[in-house]
Amino acid sequence: MPDTRPPCPPFTAETALRKVRAAEDAWNTRDPERVALAYTEDSEWRNRDVFLTGRTEIVAFLRAKWERELDYRLRKELWAFTGDRIAVRFEYEWHDAAGQWYRSYGNENWEFDANGLMRRRFASVNDLAITERERRVLPPAGSSAGA
Template sequence: MTVRPVRPPVPPFTEQTARQKVQAAEDAWNSRDPERVALAYTEDSEWRNRDRFLTGRAEIVAFLRDKWRRELDYRLRKELWAFTGDRIAVRFEYEWRDAAGQWWRSYGNENWEFDADGLMRKRFASINDLPIEEAERRVLAPE
């Protein structure tokens, strides 16, 4: 017998549980731990991230490892945009610097779909990047 993992809160979402799900995602991504992040997704999760299409946790982990090797000092903020049933939409912004020291702010929207156990089975992200000066940063780690 296989035990399926459950990631509360589970659908159908209320405003409160959708906000909890968004905060959990923000916290996990800010850990910059690919394995921790990947546990929130189904084994066969489908992603679109910019122009990349991924399927499954192994591809997600590899993608995130590469991402955080390039996007240094990454810090993210997510905001609930809308929710219904088993879906959540968020807007986000994150800041990071490249190896040359240039700071970037990346803006975007994500559409999420969850299974009955609260694991994300689909994630579609649209993202745009803007170069910024370090003094313009606003997505900072808590002190």
């Protein structure tokens, strides 16, 4: 029986927003294995200049990411949707081991299979070094603030 990750396409405004919130909540756990379950076994990714294929590569990528990006907190915003695709805007804050804070922001394009698993994820990401004073207080994972 194939993995299923509702809501499944075709998306409505309500189901697309639920998909975005579920992704935000999962990523804020910083649990690579849990996050990877939302993707097809052969999912294709572009994250910045890194190209990945499959859950094994996704898990390794996320482990390294969250070892480097400390106290990571993400917020996603539904930008557009149609059929089996969703576009989001996002921002997250994190700091490195030396204590330098960053705000990373950008856009993601997602494509899903019929079972609601993401088969393609293309992310464009920019990083901005910020001071402690410039940090934004992002809402906790699962919050409806900013939705």
